[in-house]
Every structure is written in C-alpha cells, then in structure tokens.
Amino acid sequence: MHLRKISSMSSLIFILSLTILLAGCTSFSKNAADSQKNEPVVETEFLMGTIVKISIYDEVEETDSIFRKAFERISDIEERMTINEENERSEIIELNNASGKDSVKVSRDTFYVLEKGKYFSELSNGKYDITIGPLVKLWNIGTDEARVPEETEIKNTLPLVNYEELVLDKEHLSAQLNVPGMIVDLGAIAKGYAADEAARILKEEGIKHAIVNIGGNIAVLNTRTDGTPWRLGLQDPLKPRGDYMGIVMLKDQTLVTSGTYERYFESNGKRYHHILNPETGYPEENSILSVSILTKDSIDADGLSTTVFLLGLEKGIELVEELPDTEAIFITTDKKVYVSSGIDEEIFQITRDEYQLAKSGVIK
C-alpha cells in the first residue's frame, strides 16, 4: 500500500513535470519566434500632406543618414511637384502659371511623373485626368475652404480638364498646357513616385528589408528578415484607421489603396469624398468603397488605384487583367470583395467575417 502510494505519487510528479516542461516548451518556442521577428528602426515625418513612415528591419549600425537621404528625396519631390501655392520651387506651379502661354522646362523627375500621369489618362480615356486641377481647386476638399460648388461653376470648369491639351516634349524635357487656366495635379501619383524613390535609396544604401509607407501607400523591400512575405493589413473602409479587414502578402512589391474614406467633407448631411470624376465634375459615386493595386512600381499602383476606382468595378478589373504583374482588390458598398485573377489565398486573406469574397462569376 505504502509502496504503491509512492509509485503513484512519483508517476504523478513525473507527469506533472512533463506537463510543465511541455508548457515551458511552447512558451520557449514562442519566444524564439518573437526574437526572429526583429523590431525595426522607424522614422516618421509629415511630408506630401500626409504621414511618411520608413521602417528598416536590417541590423545596421547607423540608420540616421539613410533616413535623412530618403526623407530629403521625398521632400525634394514634394517641392518640385506640389500645387500648393506656398511653394516657389514647384515646377508644376510654373507649368500651370504658364498655361495658354509658354512651354516650361522641367526636371527629369517631373517629366517622368507627367508622362506617367498622361499615360494613365490615355489608358482610361480620360476617366482619370492629370489635368483635374481646376476641379480640385473648385472643391478644395481637405482644406478649410471645402464646399459644394454651384452647378454653373462646375459647368464652366469642366472644359479646362483635358489631358490631351497637355503637350510633353521628351527631347527637350519640356511641358505645355495649351489652354489658359488649365492646372496639372499630380496628387494621384506623386506619392507613388516618392515611395519608389525612397525604396530605391534604401536599396542603394544596402538595406534589404524595409517598408516605405507614404500615407498608406506601401512599398516593401524584399521579404521579412526570415524570408517570409510581408503581411500588410488592408484598411477596413468602414472602420477607424488601423482596423483591417484582410491581409495582403507582399514580396518586393507595392500596395496602394484609394478609398472614399480617405479625404472627404460633409455638407447638409451629405458626404463628399475626394476622388473627382473629370466628366461630371462631382465626386465619383459608384459601388466601390476602396480599391487596392498590387504591382511592382508604386507610381503605377498609385496612378492605377485612382484610375481603376474611376473606371468602376467591371471596367477596372478588365484593365487590371490586361496589365502585366498587376492585381487588384475591390471592396464594394455591400461589403463584397472582388479580386483579379492572379490573387489567391497565399496573396490575400480576408480576416473579418462580414466581408465576403464575391464569386468571380459575378464579374462578367
């Protein structure tokens, strides 16, 4: 009896210690996973009218100069391309001020972005228009002068929006707006270009694992340090910033989202968002809450996200399917999620149940 008690006691202790050991093991492996995912060095600045965040995951001794170079480059691009009147170095303001008069010499940078802007305007037959500036100024969404314009104002402004009247001369690196009062607005693509340039600088500085985030436009370098893809949360368009509805996996790619929730104002109980339709002169009203573009260059993703938004669901997906290395994720007002053909569960996962993946058959 006594002996058996001991043996059962010892077996009990044995099993208990085994359990504790096992439990210890799980917490140990958890720690190991944590240490593998090293903490990045993060710097944040307010540039281009938004928050710019750069996260470097490499273990480098000195990151200050790398951050400085990247932020200076972004700031330089902003100065050259802004239409904010406060800036005197802006080549775009110079171009706009010379509308109907002269052609203007621009830097290689600005020319490249103008070219891209015109390309997306052509690609969408003017659904996206790089000369949207007069309408943007009329609405002033995002400033304290935001208001709903009179119908006659919109009617009078619409003829000034026409990308075909923007003439680009590649040989002389010059640009001209043919009609007085025309305004080029690079707001829909300049951030993408800045993200590409910041990423390029990080690479030149030997950085291998980093994330450039310009107001939610993401460009990643390679993969996470452990070789797995980066995991980017996709903002839930109906929730506060930070609540995501899905996760997109990226490798040396870019992810740019355009949504109605980003910038807007309210007047008489109606919400007016910032994506203006160049044909009607009003914020585009279709079934899309947000569209995200996944591709190689951020300037393309940025330009395309606006273009595809304005094209609408069906024509937007059609365009994306024609472009190489380009995918799209749409969220519609009925909380359906539409994806282009190259997106599978290894690239995108919905994490919030209220969002449902629409059957591909719906898009025809």
Add this chain to the structure above:
Amino acid sequence: MKLKKGDLFIIVILVTAVLGWFLKDAIFPDDSSKNAVIKIDGQVYATIPLDKDNERQEIPLTLADNQYMRIVTEKDQIWVEKSTCPDEVCIKTGKISKPGQSIVCLPNKTVIHIEGAEDMDIDDLSV
C-alpha cells in the same frame, strides 16, 4: 506503477489545470494594459494608459499656427472632441480603444495611436 482510477482522475485534472494555466494567455491574451500615444509632428507628446476604471480626462493641445485640439479619454477609450482643423476627420473618426487603431489629424500633424498587446499579425497598414 499501477494507477487507480482515482489517481488517473486526479492526474487528468492536474494536467488540465497546469496546461490550462499556460494556455490561458495564448487563448485569452491579456489586453488590459494598453497605452494611447499622442504624437505631434513625430514627437511623443504624451502616453496615456487606457484603463476601464479611468475617469474622464481632457488633454488640451495648443499647436503651432494658433491651432487647438481637445483630446478626451474616458474608461479605455480615447477620442478627439474638438479641433480647429479644416476637415475634422479626426473628430469624425470617433472613439478608439483597440491596440493598433489610430486617429490621424493631418492638418495638425497629430497622431493618436493605441499600443498594447498589439495584434502582431501585420507589419504595416495599407490605407
């Protein structure tokens, strides 16, 4: 080493208890400790613990160019109650309380971000 039914019963209970103790944290992560970090132009201005027992607390921010914001915390929530910014997107964002959420006021270069037992499932956010 022959075990009686009763012994087995005790062992199972003990094992379950011990395992449960260790698994509890994994299944029900302790999200009670979280902080709201207020940053102005990239610099940390204040770190406020968000707790269910917190009384209402007002944080007035006097910013550059005569701009003003009033941030309020109560219980485990934080929100912007007043702001002189033109778009008031910060006020419209409403109350936030979950780690990972943030309120951004671009005109005032002010960000309120909740840090805590954060959802570490993502590396960054596409907005």
